[in-house]
Amino acid sequence: MVLFRPASPVEGTAMPESTIPIRAAFFRPWPGTIPAPLDLTGEELREHGAVGLSGLVSRQSVLTAARALTTGLRQHRDADRDGLTAIQDTGRHPGRIGYAGLGRTPLSLHTDGTHDPSPPRLLILACLRPGQAGGRTVLADGSAVLRELLALRPEAAAALTAARAAYFGGPDGRFSPVLEQTASGAWRIQLRQDELARFAPDTQPHLAVLRQLISSQSMSVTLGPGQAVVLDNHRVLHGRTGFTGRRLLLRALGDAHPHLRLGHGFMLPVSSPR
Numbered sequence: 001m002v003l004f005r006p007a008s009p010v011e012g013t014a015m016p017e018s019t020i021p022i023r024a025a026f027f028r029p030w031p032g033t034i035p036a037p038l039d040l041t042g043e044e045l046r047e048h049g050a051v052g053l054s055g056l057v058s059r060q061s062v063l064t065a066a067r068a069l070t071t072g073l074r075q076h077r078d079a080d081r082d083g084l085t086a087i088q089d090t091g092r093h094p095g096r097i098g099y100a101g102l103g104r105t106p107l108s109l110h111t112d113g114t115h116d117p118s119p120p121r122l123l124i125l126a127c128l129r130p131g132q133a134g135g136r137t138v139l140a141d142g143s144a145v146l147r148e149l150l151a152l153r154p155e156a157a158a159a160l161t162a163a164r165a166a167y168f169g170g171p172d173g174r175f176s177p178v179l180e181q182t183a184s185g186a187w188r189i190q191l192r193q194d195e196l197a198r199f200a201p202d203t204q205p206h207l208a209v210l211r212q213l214i215s216s217q218s219m220s221v222t223l224g225p226g227q228a229v230v231l232d233n234h235r236v237l238h239g240r241t242g243f244t245g246r247r248l249l250l251r252a253l254g255d256a257h258p259h260l261r262l263g264h265g266f267m268l269p270v271s272s273p274r
């Protein structure tokens with residue numbers, strides 16, 4: 001069973017090989033036995049930026065996995081007291097800026113927590129109930145996007161690394177690079193593409209190529225009951241297709257447990273544009 005497929009082929013181009021593995025074994029049982037699930041999860045996250053888990057069939061099991069994988073759940077505006085957020089169509093948020101996740105419309109690929117100078121490193125999306133139709137989870141590996149950008153359009157990569165390349169959020173938002181290289185040489189990507197994202201004049205000419213590369217790297221998966229994706233939120237962008245039915249996902253955000261050995265970002269085997 002192939003679980004991933006290209007999300008949106010770019011016209012006139014061949015689809016690249018996804019850097020997120022396409023194989024039936026993507027979803028690993030949680031809790032696993034041997035080797036330890038934390039070891040395997042960390043290895044997959046370091047290599048691909050994403051790993052699938054299965055067996056998260058209840059709120060408690062999602063919570064248990066999230067607590068094991070993070071140093072503690074980060075609170076979110078929309079989260080419940082236990083730190084988990086129910087991602088579903090509440091019927092109360094149509095058209096409200098910044099609340100599209102609580103509706104049923106498609107969501108552009110984005111990073112979670114861009115209002116925060118240090119967005120949570122891990123994002124867990126667990127499906128308790130799929131929708132009737134649609135609702136595919138879309139993923140794009142920012143590492144592959146950056147690698148292509150540096151190779152093909154280094155001037156675009158340079159513009160996107162500017163400290164004020166983007167402004168994320170409302171009146172209390174912040175300026176941010178879209179692509180950021182840390183002192184250690186590791187990278188992270190931060191992006192949103194909704195009404196709460198604005199881009200500097202020097203950045204805007206490069207958005208089209210950035211979006212094209214993101215699109216060409218996008219893959220999608222329909223999560224079944226109990227299936228979850230664990231994402232390196234500093235590397236992998238996520239979104240969804242629109243859906244019908246009573247789709248219910250639980251979301252957890254947090255910083256990576258040291259046992260996962262994620263470091264401070266993702267490394268590229270090439271030099272920076274700086």
Ligand SMILES: [Fe+2]
Pocket residue numbers: 101110111112238
């Ligand atoms: Fe999100």
